[in-house]
Amino acid sequence: MIDESTLKGGGFLKLRQKDRWAVRVRVPNGDMSVEQLAALAALARRFGDGEIHLSVRQSLEIRGVRIEQFEEIKAALEQVGLGPGVCGPRARNTVVCPGVLTCRRGLNNTTELADRLTERFYAREGLPHKFKTAVSGCPASCAKPQGNDVGFMGAVEPVFDEVEGACIACGVCAGVCPTGAITLDSRGRPVIDLDKCDLDGECVSACPTGAIRASKRGWRVFLGGNFGRHPALAYEVGGVISTEDAVEFAERALEAFQRHAQGRERLRVVVDRMGLDAFLKEVRP
Amino acid sequence: MSEPIDLRGVSCPANYVRVRLALESLPEGAEVEVLLDAGEPVLNVPRSLKNDGDRVLALEAEEGHYRMRVRRGGSRDVW
Ligand code: SF4
Numbered sequence: 001m002i003d004e005s006t007l008k009g010g011g012f013l014k015l016r017q018k019d020r021w022a023v024r025v026r027v028p029n030g031d032m033s034v035e036q037l038a039a040l041a042a043l044a045r046r047f048g049d050g051e052i053h054l055s056v057r058q059s060l061e062i063r064g065v066r067i068e069q070f071e072e073i074k075a076a077l078e079q080v081g082l083g084p085g086v087c088g089p090r091a092r093n094t095v096v097c098p099g100v101l102t103c104r105r106g107l108n109n110t111t112e113l114a115d116r117l118t119e120r121f122y123a124r125e126g127l128p129h130k131f132k133t134a135v136s137g138c139p140a141s142c143a144k145p146q147g148n149d150v151g152f153m154g155a156v157e158p159v160f161d162e163v164e165g166a167c168i169a170c171g172v173c174a175g176v177c178p179t180g181a182i183t184l185d186s187r188g189r190p191v192i193d194l195d196k197c198d199l200d201g202e203c204v205s206a207c208p209t210g211a212i213r214a215s216k217r218g219w220r221v222f223l224g225g226n227f228g229r230h231p232a233l234a235y236e237v238g239g240v241i242s243t244e245d246a247v248e249f250a251e252r253a254l255e256a257f258q259r260h261a262q263g264r265e266r267l268r269v270v271v272d273r274m275g276l277d278a279f280l281k282e283v284r285p
Numbered sequence: 286m287s288e289p290i291d292l293r294g295v296s297c298p299a300n301y302v303r304v305r306l307a308l309e310s311l312p313e314g315a316e317v318e319v320l321l322d323a324g325e326p327v328l329n330v331p332r333s334l335k336n337d338g339d340r341v342l343a344l345e346a347e348e349g350h351y352r353m354r355v356r357r358g359g360s361r362d363v364w
Contacts, residue, residue: 170344170351176328208331208341208353 011084012070015063022053022063023073024085028118029096029111030058039080047073057095059085089264091124091131091254095144099137099154106137107201108154108217109243116247121254128261131254132226139200146234149257149267150250151222155240156201159215160190167211173203199240219246223253224268232268235276249283256282289318292326293350301330304355308339313358316342320350327351
């Protein structure tokens, strides 16, 4: 017999209805093949109440199943390359936007980073509380990196490449910049103030000639965001880091969270008790 | 060069599609002149052409609109 906490770890949630459960299915990066979707529909028809629920964190749930059906459903999911999601005090699925692969605004490869984070600690157990991560391709923040324990946002640092002499002094770069970081000099060429720049890559994308290009492409880092009863936006940690370093940062933040939480606390509570700087010393010594 | 394609008052993405179609009807290296409204059109049409691999040669503000010269193909591959 399976006890309730095992079921919860495997993405089974008790419903209000007597003897009825929901199976949470992880949808990696929010992408599914039509074959997987058809298989899921068949499972929902066979074991569930005939409906599929879309969770707010990119999982799908088959509702109304019975506890005895657990193993059979799990096996059927595995056959099409799917698996149960997680709940409880564990490392949850990474919520991710489409990013640079398809979105015109995307600045970086969100699904690559999300896959790496998943590989590293998805479903890790023994945490003080849930641990949520999100990856957004640009400052539009569709995946809400600021609302997660650790979040990453695609970033591009622009540079005006005068050497190439490509600039046609059109002023489009200054026109698209949402933060007013670009002014035009007397010849109509851009002067970029990086202190004002929010690294959204708009000028790089909009410049018709390529005279402004990306000098750096990476991730902005957010720590300690959460919603729940005490919503708090994350602290931005500063800098633009590589995919490699982003995975390490998330891992170390998770470990520091485990070391310093007193009982059932979210990461934010730990960070605020220790102070952001003290916590960061633990994360990047 | 022939008359400019006047896209004043034509909004996105119809303006871009018109330029695209005009360029597609011409050989590689051919140039067209286009009038584009200020605001969204001038901020977006040139970048779409760049993404397609065309080269914006000139883009200048005139009264309330922009005059753009674009060559089919020949963009620097930057993005
Ligand atoms: S958008 Fe590009 S070509 Fe136009 S002024 Fe800026 S740098 Fe120069």
